[in-house]
Amino acid sequence: MIYLDNAATTSPKPQSVLVAVNRALKQYSANPGRSGHEDSQKAAMAVYECRKRAALLFGAPAEDKVVFTLNCTHAINYVLKGLLSPGDHVIMSSLEHNAVTRPLHILSKHGVAVDTAEVIFGDMEATLRSFERLIKPKTKLIICTHASNVIGTILPIRQIGEMCHRKGILFAVDAAQSAGILPIDMGEMNIDFLCVAAHKGLYAPMGTGMLILAADLPGTLIEGGTGTNSISLTQPEDFPERLESGTINTPGIAGISAGIDFVNRKGLDRIYDHELQLVTRMYDGLSRMSSVQMYTDRPEKGVYAPVLSFNVMGQPSPVTADMLDKSGIAVRAGLHCAPSAHKRIGTLDQGTVRACPSAFTSSKDVDSLLMAVQKMDYKQKNGRNY
Amino acid sequence: MDKTIFIVGSVTNAIRGRDLLRTNGINAYTERTPNGLNQTGCGYNIIIAGNKTRAESLLMNAGIRILGVSGAN
Numbered sequence: 001m002i003y004l005d006n007a008a009t010t011s012p013k014p015q016s017v018l019v020a021v022n023r024a025l026k027q028y029s030a031n032p033g034r035s036g037h038e039d040s041q042k043a044a045m046a047v048y049e050c051r052k053r054a055a056l057l058f059g060a061p062a063e064d065k066v067v068f069t070l071n072c073t074h075a076i077n078y079v080l081k082g083l084l085s086p087g088d089h090v091i092m093s094s095l096e097h098n099a100v101t102r103p104l105h106i107l108s109k110h111g112v113a114v115d116t117a118e119v120i121f122g123d124m125e126a127t128l129r130s131f132e133r134l135i136k137p138k139t140k141l142i143i144c145t146h147a148s149n150v151i152g153t154i155l156p157i158r159q160i161g162e163m164c165h166r167k168g169i170l171f172a173v174d175a176a177q178s179a180g181i182l183p184i185d186m187g188e189m190n191i192d193f194l195c196v197a198a199h200k201g202l203y204a205p206m207g208t209g210m211l212i213l214a215a216d217l218p219g220t221l222i223e224g225g226t227g228t229n230s231i232s233l234t235q236p237e238d239f240p241e242r243l244e245s246g247t248i249n250t251p252g253i254a255g256i257s258a259g260i261d262f263v264n265r266k267g268l269d270r271i272y273d274h275e276l277q278l279v280t281r282m283y284d285g286l287s288r289m290s291s292v293q294m295y296t297d298r299p300e301k302g303v304y305a306p307v308l309s310f311n312v313m314g315q316p317s318p319v320t321a322d323m324l325d326k327s328g329i330a331v332r333a334g335l336h337c338a339p340s341a342h343k344r345i346g347t348l349d350q351g352t353v354r355a356c357p358s359a360f361t362s363s364k365d366v367d368s369l370l371m372a373v374q375k376m377d378y379k380q381k382n383g384r385n386y
Numbered sequence: 387m388d389k390t391i392f393i394v395g396s397v398t399n400a401i402r403g404r405d406l407l408r409t410n411g412i413n414a415y416t417e418r419t420p421n422g423l424n425q426t427g428c429g430y431n432i433i434i435a436g437n438k439t440r441a442e443s444l445l446m447n448a449g450i451r452i453l454g455v456s457g458a459n
Contacts, residue, residue, distance in 0.1 A: 033397035034428075036418025044397045051398070062449070064398050228396045230428040238451055241396040 002329045002365045007149050007177060007307050007336075007356035009199045009206050017203055017258040024254035031247055033227040043250050050257040051240070057260055058194055059185035060212045067211040067240040068248050068256075072176040072197035073099035075211035076143075078243060079172045079193045080104060082219030083141060086111025091134045093127075093144040093155060094118050095341045100143055100174060113138070119148075119344065122297065124156035131160055141170045146178035147305030150341040150354065151296050152279070154182070154305055161190030170215055176200060177305050180263045181272050186214050193217070198252075201271075203259035203359075208252040213239060222246075262359075271359050275306035278357040278366050285370035286310050291380035292373060295345045295352065309345075309352035312376045317351040320376065324353070327372040331355045390438040391431045392445060393419055393454035400430035403450045410444055412436040429453065 003011050024046065030039035032047045051063040060066060069075040080103045084090060090107075092100055094116050108114045115134040120126035131142060142164055147154045157173055164171035172193035175184060179194075180201025186194055192215035198204035220235050224245030229236045236242055263271065280299045286292045286308075293311045296304065312320045321333035334351040335342050342348045355369060394400050400416040407414040412434050419429040434441050438455070445452055 033430075040418075041397075041416070044401065048398060048401045063402055064449075226396070228429050236395065238396055238399060240398055 002368050004355040004357060004361065004365065004369060005330045005332050006200070006358040006361070007354060008332055010201070010203050010358045012360060013203050013205065013255070014259070014262045016262055017205070017255045020258035021205060021251045021255045024251040028250050028254065031227075032250055033241070033248075046257070047248065047250060047253050050253045050260075053257055053260040054196075054210055054212065057184075057264070058179070058196075058212055059187045059189075060194075061187070061214050064239050065213040067213065067243045068253055069209040069211050069243075070207055070249075071199065071209040072174060072195050073209075075193075075195035075209050076100055076172070076174060077103050078211050078221050079141075079195065079217065080107060080143070081221050082217045082243075083170065083193075084112045087113075087138060088140040089113040089115070089136050089138040090141045090143060091115050091117055091131055091139060092142075093131075094344045095148040095150070095153060095155070096143075096145055096338070097149055097174065097176065097341075098337045098339070099176070100145070101340055104143075116340075117144075119153060119155060121153060122303070124159065128156050128159045128163065132163060135167060135169065139167075139169050141172060143172040143174070145174040145176070146182065146184070147307070148338070148341050149177050149307060150336050150338050150352065151309050151345060152177070152299065152304040152307035153296070154178075154303055157191070158189045164192075165190040177307060180259070181268065181275065181305060183268055186212065198256045198259065201263070202256060203262055204256040205252050207249060208256050210256070211243065217243070220245075266359060272301070272306070274359065275357045275361070276301055276304070278361055278363060279304070279306040279308045279355075281363060281366045282308050282355055282369060285366070286373060289374060289377035291377045295347065307354065307356045309347075309354050310373075311347070311350065311352055312373065312380060314380055315376065317353045320353045320373075323376060324369070324372055327368075329369050329372055331369075388457055389433055389435050390441065391433050391456040392442070392452050393429055393431050393456070394445070394450055395429045395453055397430045399450050400432055403432045403445050403448070406444055406448050406450075407432065407434060407436075407441055410440075412441050412444075414441070 028043040032044035051066040117131040176197040179196045194212040196210040198208040226241040317333035
């Protein structure tokens, strides 16, 4: 199977991640942060080492501000529901994933005002102004994706962060498609809350994510045992345990550590260049086919993350994906849990076929995709319907 | 040299504090807080054999909340 669905989760995982997870299952099988025995302390150290790696990779203020979550959606919910109260105003972009739009939809029914800033393709200044125009006295938070999971468009988060910092507004970033691919420095970019899907660009197992904080988060969403201050019915004040009730996923976290090491060894620049080159190869090949519709300009460094959407005209996107699946190529069709993005590009009815490479994808894999789509293009041109 | 026990709550704070003190030349290790030492229930300690005042200052400046301090031989 040629796997081009890395925007959903990366596959395969590096051998080092498999080894780390297996080792954790065997050697760190005690519950970290609960007991005093040697095994518990070993597990706690392994978890702490991961916090250190993540803090370094993302320019976080300190290791204790790295909170492990189930995934990026979990992290985003922590931010939105832990921060926003009735009467607050929040701004999101027009390309957001349901991980952002759905909790905000619920919060809007409870008195939180939500506005959507239009992303202006090819013009980061105009996109920034789009956010700025919506700011009100009660604006508490701006939240946006770093890069669209449908079309790869990179948002100007450095400029948005600088604007937020100047205006005293908190800034949250959904880094699901960018962590491990694009450089992120929370300090330099004035990011207060960074939400990470560790199982994507960091090559960790599914069921792992991170919320990294550079600002206080008053609400807790989930309360329970933290291994500290047990006599109190109140959730402890200190992070990260404040947001980590219950037993954490130590083998998964060991996988995050190994995944971060993998990314560091390869280098972010190399990973991004490699993947963008593949997506550009896809784009160039697909855009030459007369019955294939593209939805963006040619991928360009700094403008697009390595995610590409297309359609074979006259053929529903799930049919295209199904045919590719039968040719041994894995992609994702439909709305990609991001109807906002599809509305923005005019594909809300039919969705798109999305292809996304990883560090393990080769140009041969891309050529196989192109050959398979070319067959559909040929059949379309010769009037054969599906 | 007399030992000092800093009760710091979470294992993350304990490890972070220990590493910070070691980086600053203070011999430190962590352990689970024994019963009777911590009024709040469960927690972790950082135990040092060194300058208590300096260690306390380093921990506090790093934002590590000290829930209690005790001496031990």
